[in-house]
Amino acid sequence: xxxxxxxxxxxxxxxxxxxxxxxxxxxxxxxxxxxxxxxxxxxxxxxxxxxxxxxxxxxxxxxxxxxxxxxxxxxxxxxxxxxxxxxxxxxxxxxxxxxxxxxxxxxxxxxxxxxxxxxxxxxxxxxxxxxxxxxxxxxxxxxxxxxxxxxxxxxxxxxxxxxxxxxxxxxxxxxxxxxxxxxxxxxxxxxxxxxxxxxxxxxxxxxxxxxxxxxxxxxxxxxxxxxxxxxxxxxxxxxxxxxxxxxxxxxxxxxxxxxxxxxxxxxxxxxxxxxxxxxxxxxxxxxxxxxxxxxxxxxxxxxxxxxxxxxxxxxxxxxxxxxxxxx
Amino acid sequence: xxxxxxxxxxxxxxxxxxxxxxxxxxxxxxxxxxxxxxxxxxxxxxxxxxxxxxxxxxxxxxxxxxxxxxxxxxxxxxxxxxxxxxxxxxxxxxxxxxxxxxxxxxxxxxxxxxxxxxxxxxxxxxxxxxxxxxxxxxxxxxxxxxxxxxxxxxxxxxxxxxxxxxxxxxxxxxxxxxxxxxxxxxxxxxxxxxxxxxxxxxxxxxxxxxxxxxxxxxxxxxxxxxxxxxxxxxxxxxxxxxxxxxxxxxxxxxxxxxxxxxxxxxxxxxxxxxxxxxxxxxxxxxxxxxxxxxxxxxxxxxxxxxxxxxxxxxxxxxxxxxxxxxxxxx
Numbered sequence: 001x002x003x004x005x006x007x008x009x010x011x012x013x014x015x016x017x018x019x020x021x022x023x024x025x026x027x028x029x030x031x032x033x034x035x036x037x038x039x040x041x042x043x044x045x046x047x048x049x050x051x052x053x054x055x056x057x058x059x060x061x062x063x064x065x066x067x068x069x070x071x072x073x074x075x076x077x078x079x080x081x082x083x084x085x086x087x088x089x090x091x092x093x094x095x096x097x098x099x100x101x102x103x104x105x106x107x108x109x110x111x112x113x114x115x116x117x118x119x120x121x122x123x124x125x126x127x128x129x130x131x132x133x134x135x136x137x138x139x140x141x142x143x144x145x146x147x148x149x150x151x152x153x154x155x156x157x158x159x160x161x162x163x164x165x166x167x168x169x170x171x172x173x174x175x176x177x178x179x180x181x182x183x184x185x186x187x188x189x190x191x192x193x194x195x196x197x198x199x200x201x202x203x204x205x206x207x208x209x210x211x212x213x214x215x216x217x218x219x220x221x222x223x224x225x226x227x228x229x230x231x232x233x234x235x236x237x238x239x240x241x242x243x244x245x246x247x248x249x250x251x252x253x254x255x256x257x258x259x260x261x262x263x264x265x266x267x268x269x270x271x272x273x274x275x276x277x278x279x280x281x282x283x284x285x286x287x288x289x290x291x292x293x294x295x296x297x298x299x300x301x302x303x304x305x306x307x308x309x310x311x312x313x314x315x316x317x318x319x320x321x322x323x324x325x326x327x
Numbered sequence: 328x329x330x331x332x333x334x335x336x337x338x339x340x341x342x343x344x345x346x347x348x349x350x351x352x353x354x355x356x357x358x359x360x361x362x363x364x365x366x367x368x369x370x371x372x373x374x375x376x377x378x379x380x381x382x383x384x385x386x387x388x389x390x391x392x393x394x395x396x397x398x399x400x401x402x403x404x405x406x407x408x409x410x411x412x413x414x415x416x417x418x419x420x421x422x423x424x425x426x427x428x429x430x431x432x433x434x435x436x437x438x439x440x441x442x443x444x445x446x447x448x449x450x451x452x453x454x455x456x457x458x459x460x461x462x463x464x465x466x467x468x469x470x471x472x473x474x475x476x477x478x479x480x481x482x483x484x485x486x487x488x489x490x491x492x493x494x495x496x497x498x499x500x501x502x503x504x505x506x507x508x509x510x511x512x513x514x515x516x517x518x519x520x521x522x523x524x525x526x527x528x529x530x531x532x533x534x535x536x537x538x539x540x541x542x543x544x545x546x547x548x549x550x551x552x553x554x555x556x557x558x559x560x561x562x563x564x565x566x567x568x569x570x571x572x573x574x575x576x577x578x579x580x581x582x583x584x585x586x587x588x589x590x591x592x593x594x595x596x597x598x599x600x601x602x603x604x605x606x607x608x609x610x611x612x613x614x615x616x617x618x619x620x621x622x623x624x625x626x627x628x629x630x631x632x633x634x635x636x637x638x639x640x641x642x643x644x645x646x647x648x649x650x651x652x653x654x655x656x657x
Contacts, residue, residue, distance in 0.1 A: 066402075097439035107438035114405055114442065119429050125395045126430065129402015129410075136356065136384055136408070143402075156425070159395035166390070320440040321474050322573070323498035 007218050009282050011057050015214055016273055016283070017291065018053035022073035023270050024295045025082070029072070029089070030249060032303060040089055040103055043070035044245035047212075048176050050269045051239045052077035054217035055144055055174060058225040062139075064112040064130050066123040067146040069104040070243070071116050074146050079111040082298055086306035094309040098316060114143075120181075121151040124160035124173060131164070131171035131228075142228045144172045149238075150181025152195045161202040161236065168233035172224045175236065176211060178243040183255040196238035204234050211239025212269035241269075333516040337509055340484035340517060341373050341449075344491040345411060347520055349381050352409060355495060356385045358396055359413025359449075363388040370415055371451065371510055393423035397448065401431050401500075404446040409495055417452035417504065418461050424469075431500040432475035447494045451505035453544075454594065454642050460630035465595035470502045471572035471604075477525055478571040480504040482546035484514040489523030490569060497525060504571075509544045528575035530582065534562030537652055538582045540605060541592040542568040545643070549592055552648050561656065571601055576608060583609055587618035588655045592648050597625025622651040 006012070026046045032038040048070075056077040059065075067074040075085065080096070088095030089103050096108045104118035114130060117123050127145035134141040151157055152175060164171050175195050179186050192198060199206025205227070209220040217239060224235035242264035246253040253261070277283045335343075349355045357377060361369050366388045368375025378386035389396050393414060400412040414420045420427065431444045454463040470478045477499055481487040487505075494501035523529075531546060532553050539549045546567045553563040564582050568574055583589045589609055591602035602623040609621055624647045632638050 095439070097437060097441065100439045101437035105437040107434075107441050109438075109441050114402075115430075115434070117430070119425055122398070122425055122430060125398020125426060126402040126405070128395065129399040129404070130406050131402070132356075132399050133403040133406035133408050136403075155422075156394045156398070159390070159392035160398065162390055163392060163395040163399065167387070320436045320438075322477070323435070323443065 004215060005219055006215055011218070012214070012277060012282050014057050015050075015053045015218065016277055016288070018056055018077040019049040019270055019273065020292055021295045022049040022053070022076040024292060025072065025076055025299050028296070028299045028303060030245065033249060037307065038090055038303070042103060042249040043247065044243065044249045045070050045073040047244040047264065047268065048178055048241045049073045049077070050214050050217055050273065051174065051176050051211040051241060052146070054214060054221045055172075055225070057218070058221045059112070059142065059144065061112065063142045063144070064114045065144045065146060066115040066117070066127040066130070067113070068116065068120070068123055068148065068151075069118045070148065071106070071146060075106055075108070075113045075116070078113055080106070080108045080113050081111070082302035083305050084108065086302040087309055090306040090309065091311070092306055092309040093312045094306065099312045100316060100320065121147060121154035121156035123147050124151070125156050127171050128160050128164050128169055131169040132167065134170050135167070140229055142170045142172060142225055144174055146174050146176060148181065149175060149177040149179070149186050149195060150184075150189060151175070152198060153181070153189060161199070161204065161234070164234040165202045165204045168231065170228040170231065171234045172228050173234060173236045175238045176241055177238050178241050179260070180243065180247065180256065182247045194238060196236055199236035204236060206236045206238065208238050209240070211241040212267075214269075214273050334513045335484050335516045337484045337487050337512050338371060338373050340488040341491055341505065342375065342377070344488040344495075345374065346377060346380065348492055348495045349377070349385065351520070354408040356387070356403065356408060356410050357413070358387050358389050358399055358410060360391055360396075360415050361388055362386060362413055369413060371507065373505075373510075374413065393419050394426055397423040397426035397431065400446045400448070401426060401434070401444050404444045405434070405442050409445050409447075411447045411449060411495060414448060414450040416462050417450040417466050418464050420448070420450055420466065427470070427476070427500070428473050432473045435499070436475060443498055444500045445498045446500045447491070447503055448500065449503045449505060451507050453507040453509070454631050454638060455508050457633055457635060457638060458631075459633040463631040465593070465626075467502075467504060467571050467595060468600050471601060475500070477501045477573065478504070479525060479569065480543040480571060481569070482531070482543060482567050484512065485517035486523060486569065488517035489521050490525070492520065492522045493525050496522070501525070504543065506544050523569065525570045526573055526575060527569065528578040529567045529569055530564060530578065531567050532563065532565040534564035534586070536561045536563065536586055537588040537590060537655055538564045538566060538579070538586045539590050539592055539648070539652070540566045540568060540579055542571055543594070545592050545594060548645055548648060552645050552652065555649065556652065563652070574605065579605065580609065580612055583613055584616050587616055589617070589621045590624065590648065590651045590655055591621070592624040592643070594643050595625055596628055597623050598628045600625050619655045619657070622655050624648050624651050
């Protein structure tokens with residue numbers, strides 16, 4: 001990433017807030033799973049938070065995202081309300097989806113969280129459709145499709161990139177390359193060293209960026225989102241990162257390179273960003289500690305509220321399967 | 328203006344249903360392989376003239392990328408449009424099943440009603456043209472087995488017009504099944520912007536001895552068979568389901584309660600087909616009223632064959648239906 005333009009203080013702090021909130025939210029998710037108060041299937045995005053933080057500060061409220069089962073950080077950075085998010089994690093009637101979708105299908109259109117899919121690669125073709133609507137209606141809106149490195153090997157990725165390119169759709173494809181697809185190393189499953197190189201096959205720019213570097217990631221995000229918004233078409237961003245807690249939380253990650261993992265965790269991008277902000281005098285230690293404590297309190301309140309909320313009524317089985325009668 | 332005596336083909340009826348709907352609502356867009364005019368308006372010419380009339384932003388020929396086509400339709404529908412996507416052949420929907428089954432069908436439920444997918448997916452099929460095993464399957468049962476989508480087909484040009492209009496303006500994803508052989512079929516022109524409600528069957532011929540439940544081109548077959556039986560003093564009641572799923576249980580049960588006999592007639596493979604579900608429900612609900620076991624006409628469990636004699640043996644016929652009716656009357 002050649003562009004090292006440092007955004008202003010307000011944007012830097014906004015990026016830190018988003019990534020710190022996602023990190024704290026994840027820490028609490030793992031805590032309530034481990035202590036047994038909220039057993040759920042959970043795909044921790046811990047370690048990948050800088051990517052959606054940098055994307056989201058470049059998006060408007062009316063822009064949208066389509067994400068995947070490991071997408072909590074994407075939605076927290078986009079602004080999904082925590083109480084509703086946790087209500088959904090708990091399967092309660094207060095959840096975003098009334099408890100009917102769960103952790104793998106969180107949806108909240110009010111904040112632009114249009115889709116969470118549990119199917120690898122399926123966020124991309126649907127993001128194209130949202131972008132197609134924005135284009136036809138000339139709304140100057142952008143849709144971001146998030147996905148992992150393994151999704152670049154499924155057909156939907158290739159079909160979606162091709163279609164987005166020929167139609168110059170206002171979409172940004174953000175690959176969070178966390179080095180593993182389920183249990184298989186990226187190199188073993190992928191024919192190219194850089195997924196961003198695949199962009200050239202579809203006639204669009206490909207940006208390879210350190211997704212754990214807030215400044216580089218910010219510039220990559222801005223370039224791609226501006227391009228989409230200006231009607232110049234899609235971009236593929238490959239943001240290099242690492243997932244700290246395996247494929248599904250609780251797996252023994254015996255398939256992981258131990259040294260790679262411990263090195264990545266020791267190099268946690270969020271404490272690094274935090275230290276840099278203090279060192280560069282963008283924020284004081286105290287102000288960030290206060291912020292983090294406030295986030296932790298908010299998350300814990302959201303969890304408490306979710307745990308005490310009512311379950312959905314059983315008649316929900318028949319509701320939302322089809323539309324209520326229109327005529 | 329068309330008079331009631333005007334005859335049009337099914338292709339013309341579907342084309343006008345699309346054009347008339349697009350005239351009313353800007354949010355209706357068409358996506359599919361070859362659907363725009365430079366590509367000749369689709370392999371069967373169903374969308375001919377529409378890109379010229381409504382512009383190439385709203386009518387787009389796509390790459391051969393069924394996942395991307397249906398995905399684009401889903402996303403645009405979620406954003407408030409009413410896309411109509413064409414999957415050239417029903418068998419090609421197999422490569423888009425993730426988009427149809429995991430996404431279009433389920434997003435309303437999984438989002439707790441926050442998002443919806445008012446998408447129509449048109450797809451054509453039909454054995455009888457020697458197109459063999461990958462271009463002529465009847466896969467309606469696959470879709471009917473998935474909650475969250477409606478499955479619709481028609482028995483005449485006017486029915487095609489009215490049912491397609493309803494699909495387009497419906498807030499759920501609809502699979503609209505077309506038939507290659509029946510594309511050239513002529514019939515009375517529909518009234519402009521007329522809609523036929525989804526989920527309601529149509530009793531196309533009243534009778535008191537045997538109920539025949541069918542849909543699509545099989546309605547015509549059943550009517551021809553009914554004429555034959557009528558000459559013998561046996562009156563068939565022919566019920567056109569129109570919407571295969573969710574099916575109109577009330578109309579079917581009411582009819583079979585009166586006649587006491589039911590034969591279900593479809594071109595799809597008989598085993599695990601739509602007829603199996605209808606038979607199961609009818610036998611459970613009307614056990615005491617049935618005077619004969621429910622019988623079914625359907626294709627054998629075999630891929631659609633190529634060779635003409637094999638294909639003819641595979642396809643259901645008037646004789647098959649007649650035979651099952653005679654067995655029901657025994």
